[in-house]
Amino acid sequence: MSRIRVGVIGAGTISQVEHVPNLVRLRDKFDVVGVADPSKISRTFVNETYGVAVFERPEDLFGQKLDAVVVGSPDMLHHEQVLLALGHGLHVFCEKPLCYSPQEIDDIIQARDKAGKVVQVGYMKRFDPNYQLALENLPGTAKTLRYVSVEVNDPDAWPFIRHHQTNRGADIPREMIEGAAARQRNQIAKAIGVGADAATIRGFASAYSSSLVHDVNVVHGMLDRLEVPDGVIVGGEIFAGGDGGQGAVRLLGGQAMWNMVHLTVPSLADYKERVTLFFDDAILELEFPSPWLNHQATQLRIKRSDGHTMSQTEMRAGFEEAFVEEMVGFWDSIVNGTPTRNPAEDARRDQTLLCGLAKWHIQNSSA
Ligand SMILES: NC(=O)c1ccc[n+]([C@@H]2O[C@H](COP(=O)([O-])OP(=O)(O)OC[C@H]3O[C@@H](n4cnc5c(N)ncnc54)[C@H](O)[C@@H]3O)[C@@H](O)[C@H]2O)c1
Numbered sequence: 001m002s003r004i005r006v007g008v009i010g011a012g013t014i015s016q017v018e019h020v021p022n023l024v025r026l027r028d029k030f031d032v033v034g035v036a037d038p039s040k041i042s043r044t045f046v047n048e049t050y051g052v053a054v055f056e057r058p059e060d061l062f063g064q065k066l067d068a069v070v071v072g073s074p075d076m077l078h079h080e081q082v083l084l085a086l087g088h089g090l091h092v093f094c095e096k097p098l099c100y101s102p103q104e105i106d107d108i109i110q111a112r113d114k115a116g117k118v119v120q121v122g123y124m125k126r127f128d129p130n131y132q133l134a135l136e137n138l139p140g141t142a143k144t145l146r147y148v149s150v151e152v153n154d155p156d157a158w159p160f161i162r163h164h165q166t167n168r169g170a171d172i173p174r175e176m177i178e179g180a181a182a183r184q185r186n187q188i189a190k191a192i193g194v195g196a197d198a199a200t201i202r203g204f205a206s207a208y209s210s211s212l213v214h215d216v217n218v219v220h221g222m223l224d225r226l227e228v229p230d231g232v233i234v235g236g237e238i239f240a241g242g243d244g245g246q247g248a249v250r251l252l253g254g255q256a257m258w259n260m261v262h263l264t265v266p267s268l269a270d271y272k273e274r275v276t277l278f279f280d281d282a283i284l285e286l287e288f289p290s291p292w293l294n295h296q297a298t299q300l301r302i303k304r305s306d307g308h309t310m311s312q313t314e315m316r317a318g319f320e321e322a323f324v325e326e327m328v329g330f331w332d333s334i335v336n337g338t339p340t341r342n343p344a345e346d347a348r349r350d351q352t353l354l355c356g357l358a359k360w361h362i363q364n365s366s367a
Contacts, residue, residue, distance in 0.1 A: 002335050004091075006030045007061040009081055010073035011037035011046045011054070013157060014095060016166045017292060018323040019070050024050050026324070029331040036061040038176060041169025049165060062088050068118075068334060070327075071095060075210065076184035079104045082119065086111040093330045095122040096217075097209040098347035101191035101355065105348040112344060118333045120326070121342040123217045125288065127325035129317035130298040131218065134286050135225050137302060137315065142226040142252065144280035150215040150260035152273045159269035160292035191351070192358040200362060203238030207245030208354040212262040216350045217342075218275055218286075219258060228252060230349070236357030236364075240264075247357040281305060294321045 008015055023030045034053040035046050043054035055061050058081055068091035071081050079099045085092045098121045099105050112119045125131055188201055228251055235248030243264040251258055271290035283303040289296040300315045332338040
């Protein structure tokens with residue numbers, strides 16, 4: 001079974017720009033059996049552009065001979081669709097956020113273990129060759145760590161996908177949209193409690209769970225490498241009507257701090273995502289391009305001092321595309337049993353932190 005029969009659920013932006021073309025190109029590893037989406041416009045586009053069969057409902061896809069599915073549907077559908085796929089005995093790759101609450105992720109972990117299948121979460125940055133190079137260039141200890149900074153300004157995808165061929169339809173039944181919105185409200189209430197205002201709900205779904213989740217995952221991977229245990233939340237703020245999300249975490253009992261901010265700057269065609277680690281005697285900085293700009297290298301810079309002489313090293317491991325490499329990794333876990341790089345447990349840890357930040361914001365936002 002070295003060629004995996006895969007179905008894709010959701011034929012929206014991420015599937016049209018990344019997952020479907022990438023899986024089709026990885027033809028020695030994947031046979032794309034079909035794509036399911038309720039939008040006829042999106043289905044027709046995917047069928048005509050990539051020549052793959054299309055289906056209206058995920059259930060129609062599950063009726064085909066499959067080994068695995070890639071879930072690229074809206075966030076609030078992930079829980080149900082991942083459980084359904086595991087129930088059909090399929091390996092699952094699911095986009096982030098896997099689910100909003102740690103409890104829902106526990107359901108998936110349980111179902112995965114029962115089915116004995118791979119579940120991989122779509123944290124593609126973990127497959128970025130320059131992120132891996134950064135891990136290799138961290139000091140062997142956290143003794144000198146002082147500060148971790150995450151700063152992102154992001155207009156969303158529009159400036160970075162114009163050159164791609166896409167046609168994402170909005171022709172889906174109104175009841176389906178309303179049903180999904182109600183489901184999202186319930187899931188978020190489960191994750192952060194009832195009574196949050198509209199901006200908090202929006203910020204939790206968007207700034208935190210959809211965007212900052214990537215950086216939380218990236219930093220968790222770096223802190224693991226430094227053997228820094230999970231810290232204590234000392235601040236969380238959702239601002240700019242939910243377009244902005246901030247979080248502050250005390251690390252190593254106050255030896256170091258981690259501050260993170262994601263801000264949507266909706267009308268500026270610019271993207272910057274910087275993750276910086278400050279040590280006593282060095283600074284390591286990663287600057288990620290917009291993820292939609294395929295094969296554009298993440299920049300890795302390290303500053304060091306030799307007495308008064310400061311030097312900056314720029315490093316680059318290669319131009320492999322993280323969105324492609326994560327699928328190769330998925331294939332490798334299924335076929336060769338290689339440990340999953342982004343298991344559901346990591347998503348559980350990331351969402352636990354993000355739920356904690358939102359709860360901090362709710363408790364402290366009356367002042
Ligand atoms: N890894 C990344 O960097 C990255 C980037 C973008 C999006 N994403 C994630 O990918 C997922 C999809 O995002 P998107 O930007 O493609 O959204 P999108 O809204 O463009 O596409 C979602 C698609 O799902 C379809 N859909 C709606 N209800 C459905 C149902 N019941 N069953 C199947 N399909 C249904 C819609 O018709 C639409 O085509 C989200 O979870 C998002 O967070 C990840």
